[in-house]
Amino acid sequence: MKSIWTKTAALPAFSVLEGHQQADVAVIGGGLAGMLTAAALRREGAEVVVVEADRIGGGQTAGTTAKLTAQHGLKYHQLIQTLGAEAAGQYARANLAAVERLRQLVREWSIECDFQDCTSFLYAVGAPGPLEEEHDACLALGMDVFLTRDTELPFAAQALGLRNQACFHPLRLLAALAEGLTVYEHSRVLTVEEHALSTERGSVSAERIVFACHYPFINMPGYYFTRQHQERSYVLALKGTKNLQNYYLGIDGEGLSFRSWGDTLLLGGGGHRTGENREGGKYALLEQAARRYWPDCRVAARWSAQDCMPMDGVPYLGVFADSRPSWLVATGFQKWGMSSSVIAAELLRDLALGRTSPQDLSVFSPHRFHLSASAKQLAEDTLQAVRGLSRQLWKPGRIPLEELPYGHGGIVEIDGEKFGVYRDKSGEIHAVTARCPHLGCQLEWNPDTLSWECPCHGSRFDLDGRLLDGPAQEDL
Template sequence: MTESIWSKTEQLPPFPPLQGALSVDAAVIGGGMAGVLIAHFLKAAGLNVVVLEAGRLGSGQTKNTTAKITAQHGLIYHRLVEQFGEEKSRQYAEANQRAIAEYRRLIEEGKIDCDFTEAPAYLYSTGGSEQLEKEYEAAKAAGIGAELLFGTELPFPVSAALRFDDQAHFHPLKFLRALAGGLNICEQTTVRSVEGNEIVADRGTVTAQFIIFACHYPFVNAPGYYFMRMHQERSYVLALENAAKLEGMYYGVDADGLSFRPQGDLLLLGGGNHRTGENSAGGQYQKLREAAMRYWPESREVAHWSAQDCMTLDGVPYIGQFSLPTPNWFVATGFEKWGMTSSMVAALTLRDLITKEECPWAEVFSPLRFTPSASAKTLMQETAQATKGLVRKFLVPPRADIEALPNGHGGVVEYDGEKVGVYKDENGEAFIVSVRCPHLGCQLEWNPDEKSWDCPCHGSRFDYRGNLIDNPAQQDLEHA
């Protein structure tokens, strides 16, 4: 079982599950960074709020983040100008710069000990400078003080690098612990359905005027149809000691680019990005280990883990009203690889929308937006991917039978005339599960790096025993 350095170094206190009926002004579904921040700001605005978390607080994507707080989100600003125009690009920049400032304010005012460290953030490329030159011009136009460079502190040459100052990183679970102290939180409370203003969980119900879906990936398929508007991707991280002492955070914009960020005496090395459900060959951690040995042969790995990110059609999060027919439902999802900053943007935006205050950037994040030029091609790709996942169970034959599967490996095999998923541990014990995703029926694929069954359509994940890890699925796999 992989575990991040955040989980290794901070244990959050338990909160009781929901029991019986509860009535509140606002109910937040999801107890990660986004959910807790949203609840914090709504409570500060005078609302009675409850947070409903299916597992433990911060146990989803928050504990697996690289915990960067930055307005630098890959090659975003040039793309925003092309897709939406300069005004919305400036609004996006304003929202994310405000998010950094709000983290700083909360931490300073609350005297929160969470390793908050200001540091520059860099984009870099080893394959040419053209993309970064365009991003530099777009970032300047958006009001960001960026600087284009042609050398860095990295242990290899770069073609160009784009520096953003006044960015930061922190320990997300230490921050979450401090912020959660004054909130009404129900852990081990899995929401099963939402109808109108009523939420039904395993052992209770909540009636709320406002309902906020902050559970990474919305599990309600209709209305909203977020499963048609997003896919999920995975990436991998090593924590290294005795590696470089970098000043800044670095994100490679090339196809095989690596990311780096310091954390105390450690260096976090990230990469290996792929669409969830498309890692049957494995080897992502090994690639990172080879890079670590190449650049810092004396380094030692102290932890490794992975993250999962929701990717939207146009590269901008969905933050705002859930759908047209549900004016009192709200959503925060599609944060791409920038979950910590986007969580704060979501909290500020939804507070303003719910309390009817002016929000200068709400339109750019609105889930009700429709941008054919930005989304049409991606929507077609998502539809094709889902179709491929659905027909795989009919057209792709099993790859082996159980006896032929080596110990320590998993795969789709034939068992009693049906295709099933099997993992055989090192002792030869077989764990047999259905390979049909309970979300919308796509065939799951084995991920050997994490010993998990992953859905290539919408990103649900299950451990080798069939237990649910990541939504939008809401139930475990059936056992064959």
């Protein structure tokens, strides 16, 4: 299921890493965060190598709706309540600056990526109280917000707007960033030492190593697998709808997302924790909503995306761990990777070059821990991991193999061993181990994406067991 971006961008191809390379900085991950970081370092004269497991932009960057905004849902009222006004102000200023920085970069480099200035909106079809609370919080932090009922939506709603935001084509931007960079594709990093990384066929030595691979695959130090979980969401690219000048995200009801790119409307929604979509139907629900508003529309593309959700709602950007001062990390972008990638690139550039991290970005420190903001999510994530492990250890298979219908997947038990089995529409059996190789949780079948997903930490595998998303680093 290719995204509309993958279908409409020509990305350069790079060779596999072979032999040994030396660099000042090695960046793991060729998505927007990694490529922005590499480009920023190269402009400062650093020797940089980017190592990508698949194709550049082939992960979460290909799945984004590419809304460049500091409006991240009902974020600021929550941050003020949990982290305080100072931290909320840091978060707001950094993201507002990120929008402007990327706007300047696109203009300075004359990048053709369909960059469009617009207003970002949150909308509610029910009680407007949460929007009003968010409006007051944003105003207190100096953000240019306003409440209105005048929207482009095909239904009545109250909306909270933030002016001077933007949207663009993420892979066309990525293609421009790649020019002049040393990049290796199809080169999954298998091990990382303090100043070196290794792939199946090569290695890189570097003074600094940047983990910009969406989810850190090194469990210790850092323990990022205990500090965030992953969620999936779904998108339809539609033709024959209304063209929107701005973009919208619902905070109640169906919580749909609307954003136009040319004559194509991107309709998003159906979010859930990774590994918790056993019934499926997410694309069907989006299509039903689309035809309710535009009966004659047609689907041009459909895809899903995955996001890391940190416990306190703020990305982890900075030094990986106290015991690894030469490692840097960017993770936990939630659903707002466009502005977060810009913040990460500038912060990690400065740290990699030995510059002092600005105090005004301390809200993003990976070394923080806010008990009041994190305790509830920590308890939920821990319980989820315990459930995943207990299912693998104690729960029997859910369905006998002979009863598995055509076109369905499920957990079956054969001779006391669990397997994830998908019977395709022709009747062929695709069987894999039901145990995630990351930390051993039981996988679950996602019928919308035809993939096996780990409900503990979000690793994903296709129906034949090939790795799609980490933190796992090997196939089933």
